[in-house]
Amino acid sequence: MSRSPYARIRLLLPVAAATAAVTATALLAAGCSSSDSGSTGTRASGGASRSAAQQAAADTAVSDSGAQGLQSAYQDAVKKVLPSVVQITTGQDLGSGVVYDDKGDVVTNAHVVGDAKTFQVSLATGGKPLTARLVSSFPANDLAVIRLESPPSKLKPASFADSSKVAVGQIVLAMGSPLGLSSSVTQGIVSATGRTVSEGASGGGTGATIPDMVQTSAAINPGNSGGALVDLDDQVIGIPTLAATDPQLGSGAAPGIGFAIPSSAVKRIADQIIDHGKVTDSGRAALDVAVRGVVGQDFQPAGAAIVSVAKGGAAQKAGLQAGDVITKLGGTPVTTVQSLTEALADDKPGQKVPVTYLRNGATRTVQVTLGSL
Known part of the structure; x- marks a missing residue:
């Protein structure tokens, strides 16, 4: 199974403040053209000219109607969903969030909340910032829920879609506070689905490897983290979290390549945090091991060495022990800690997979019934 093709991924980290110019792009629907099959040599030239003009006018009307319809769909989505997208301030940084319910729960990224416990939340509808407190954070999926202490009576929760129905080519809008510009909207399409993407642990990241992410061409930038990726049915299909970087540009972003945590995963995690105060079933x-990377005699990455095994966990039950070096999970080679994490991201708890490992220089394979993260 293929893994993420991107060499580098950067977080859409919270930002302090910024100014920028925004250019809106309108998409026009093309009209149909057709020939005048009724024209004959006996028809007066003036009549033929009028027919062509009439057809051109009809084509223009169709084109204008299509453009107006698409524009209206954009505007309706913004009008209905943007009031549910908030700006979250923690210390000197800020990110975005989405109102999850009328009780004041707001879902966002774990890397947006960081180590903070209290936050200032600004609603898209205006008014003074509201105080919120952390409910719980789940860094393994880079998700968190915070709760407004005094939610307003007219708080508008967003509607979350079934992300399994998201299709490549679908038009989407990204809503959030890129570069500190609150209530900003950009547009694009769903470029791909089912991406497995790893974020760095440095620079404020959680180090999470997240499966099934939605890739989009909608412009997303620092500050968009935790905001909303929205379809034209006015539903949130994902939470923008990561953007790719071009290795040839150093730390520069690769334009048009962003990633959002799918809405179905967001709902599963958020519901557990709200109901239990923590994630009880991550899916x-x-x-159930702690590992570190090792290199071979050629000084190249050669596997993930087990440092410790959890008592009663999947690895211990299968007979794995500290000192074993995992080199393959299922049919996927394991050369680094990240490659092991990415391989596990495609599997499910309870699934049985063969694990190939080295012990005392000998290669062995054992069937492991996977546990839950």
Whole structure:
């Protein structure tokens, strides 16, 4: 199974403040053209000219109607969803969030909240910033829920879509506070689905490897983290979290390549945090081990060495122990800690997979029933 093709991924980290110019782009629907099959050699030239003019006018009307319809769909989505997108300030930084319910719960990225416990939340509808407190954070999926202490009576929760129905080519809008510009909207399409993407642990990241992410061409920038990726049915299909970087540009972003946590995963995690104060069933597979990377005699990455195994966990039950070096999970080679994490991201708890490992220089394979992250 293929893995993420991107060499580098950067977080859409919170930003302090910025100014920018925004250019809106209108998409026009093309009209149909047709020939005048009724024209004959006996028809007066003036009559033929009038027919062509009439057809041109009809084509223009169709084109204008299509453009107006698409524009209206954009505007309706913005009008209905943007009031549910908030700006979250923590210390000197800020990010975005989405109102999840009328009780004041707001879902965002774990890397947006960081180590903070209290926040200032600014609603898109205006008014003074509201105080919120952390409910819980789940860094493994880079998601968190915060709760407004005094939610307003007219708080508008967003509607979350079934992300399994998201299709490549679907028009989407990204809403949030890029570069500190609150209530900003950009447009694009769904470029791909089912991406497995790893974020760095440095620079404020969680180090999470997240499966099934939605890739989009909609412009997303620092400050968009935790905001909303929205379809034209006025539903949130994902939470913008990561953007790709072009290795040839150093830390520069690769334009038009962003990633959002799918809405179905957001709902699963958020519901558990709200109901139980923590995640009780992540739906993510685990070996229940702590590992570190090792290199071979050629000084190239050669596997993930087990540092410790959890008592009663999946690895211990299968007979794995500290000192074993995992080199393959299922049919996927394991050369680094990240490659092991990415391989596990495609599996489910309870699934049985063969794990190939080195022990005392000998290669062995054992069947492991995966645990839960």
